[in-house]
Amino acid sequence: MNHQNCDVLIIGGGIVSLSLANQIIERKITKNIIIIEKEKKLGMHSSGRNSGVLHAGIYYKPDTIKAKVCVSGARRLKEWVQERGLPINECGKIVVPQKNELDKQLDVLFERGRLNGAKVEIWDEKVLKEFLPEARTASGRALWSPETVVVKPIEIIKKLEEELINKGVKIIKSQNTWEAEPSKSRIKLNQDDYINYGHLMNCSGLQADRIAHKYGVGLNYTLLPFKGLYWKLKDNCSIRPRCNLYPVPDLDIPFLGIHFTPSADRIPEISIGPTAIPALGRENYEKLKGIEPSMAIRNLTLLAKQYISNRGGFRRYVHEQAFMYFPPLMLKAAKELIPKIESENIEISKKVGIRSQLFNHKNKRLEDDFLCLNGTKSTHVLNAISPAFTASFALADLILDTSILTN
Ligand SMILES: Cc1cc2nc3c(=O)[nH]c(=O)nc-3n(C[C@H](O)[C@H](O)[C@H](O)COP(=O)(O)OP(=O)(O)OC[C@H]3O[C@@H](n4cnc5c(N)ncnc54)[C@H](O)[C@@H]3O)c2cc1C
Known part of the structure; x- marks a missing residue:
């Protein structure tokens, strides 16, 4: 039997996993990290298939986790992308009401953006038309977010993967049939191969609830x-x-x-x-x-x-x-x-x-915020919805601040 040992085992190779690995190393917690990914390549799911918009933080209620991490996460990721010369389109974003009765929502977004620390402006139709003649506003007003940028997510994933490998992180791909053995703090890759871990982090995106359930977490x-x-x-x-x-x-x-x-x-x-x-x-x-x-x-x-x-x-x-x-x-x-x-x-x-x-299932609602739950020697990122790509570095820090890994 072959046993590999690591301090942190991360399930999934999307942006949340890679950012976590990066921040674990940045914060000098350990370099002994293994990531397992079920696909042949990283970025085959949400992290490689999104719009690539680094959101500026105008949508989220100020008391949410999304609000806490979006603005700082976007600025950090933008800087990281620029330092590496990766593609970026610093084009900004305009939000327009498509019906007159939606006009007052612009003020809500303006206020949320301001409270969250994002730059926002309200424009009248004249300014809008000068900037973007083809756009229509039903109410004569628009909201301008100059900090919104567009990136190429797959390029970010590739670069982050390369840097993590250089820092000593082991990434094992094509692992779709592993079995959880939580009581032994290990996973079984196949008949002969095991990975023993100090802590497991479940960052498996679309499959995160299924994996959490194997650890008795997030059953609702x-x-x-x-x-x-x-x-x-x-x-x-x-x-x-x-x-x-x-x-x-x-x-x-x-x-x-x-x-x-x-x-x-x-x-x-x-x-x-x-x-x-x-x-x-x-x-x-x-x-x-x-x-x-x-x-x-x-x-x-x-x-x-x-x-x-x-x-x-x-x-x-x-x-x-x-x-x-x-x-x-x-x-x-x-x-x-x-x-x-x-x-x-x-x-x-x-x-x-x-x-x-x-x-x-308890309150019969869709969860609107990020959700991260701890189990025994495990942490489960359950709702890494948009803007998790944008926020990834700051979200990783927040997960580490609240995870039993660092407590
Ligand atoms: C259409 C669309 C548009 C979006 N637009 C934006 C946007 O503009 N801006 C923004 O910030 N966010 C956007 N998002 C959201 C963003 O893409 C996600 O929040 C983010 O990518 C989530 O990352 P993740 O690492 O949690 O998940 P993923 O990228 O899905 O990574 C999870 C990984 O886990 C692996 N995995 C799953 N099960 C197992 C297993 N059993 N064993 C091993 N590995 C496993 C998967 O193969 C996958 O690689 C968008 C999402 C979509 C789908």
Whole structure:
């Protein structure tokens, strides 16, 4: 039998895992870290399939963990990216109300941004039109977030992986069949190979609840997957928004609505999306691939019950976002921001991601904030939803501050 020993074993190789490993080393806790990843490469799930927007911190209520870590996390990651010369598009973001009655939400976002320490400005229509002539505001006002930037997430993952390996972190890939043996503080990789750990950190994204349950943690929680499809502006389309353009979001719902994002490429590609459609499997990226029938039936039943009870304004989500699979609905949402866009200007993008939202069976609501729970010799990051990519370095520090690993 082969036994490998480590102080910290991290499950999953996404941004949360890599940032944690990085901060454990930065804080000189230990260098003896092993990461196991089920795929052949890192970044195959959310961390390599997101919009790449480093959010500036305008959406979150000031008393939330998201608010605490988004602004500082975004600044730290931006600096890290710039120091390494990785692609970045410092284009900012405009939020516009798509209906007149949403205008007052701009003031809510302005105030949240201000309290969270983000730079924000309210613009009138004249300033908006000078900056982005193609944009529409239903109320004559818009919110400007100059600090929002766009990065290339997969480049960040690759660079962080390379740096961690150089610092002595061992990353073992293609590990999909390991077994948990919590009472022995070890995992079994196969018949002959074990990893013994001092502490285990579960950063397995879309699978985090399933793994936590093996450690007796978070039994009241289930992750529900929502599919994020993207469209893009065709290369020959003359409309090229120069910054992010977002609608005013429904602040009761955890999705930000269809938006325009210019990529961090030299000639930016403009993506439109993502949707937030209930997915039929946690990794159901392609139509029929990755469908989990029993999970899908359970989740759709649960969502139907949420619809009937309308907890947290759930019906609005269903009416406005759940059926965005259909191009005419997506085009309608896009036209509310840029009226000149027509169906011939857009095409479906190959990019697709799946967002996991944590459902709390006790209060029957979707958890809106990050959630990290401790078990015996283990820590479980259960709800690393957006803006976890943006916030990753600061989130890692917060997890370490509150984890039994450092107490
Ligand atoms: C469509 C979309 C758009 C988004 N846009 C943004 C944005 O613009 N800005 C932003 O800040 N955030 C955004 N997010 C959110 C962001 O991508 C996530 O919050 C973040 O990537 C979560 O990182 P993670 O490390 O927790 O998960 P992941 O990246 O999913 O990493 C988890 C890893 O664990 C591995 N794993 C799973 N099970 C096992 C197992 N049993 N054994 C070993 N390994 C396992 C997986 O293979 C995976 O590599 C978006 C997400 C999506 C889906």
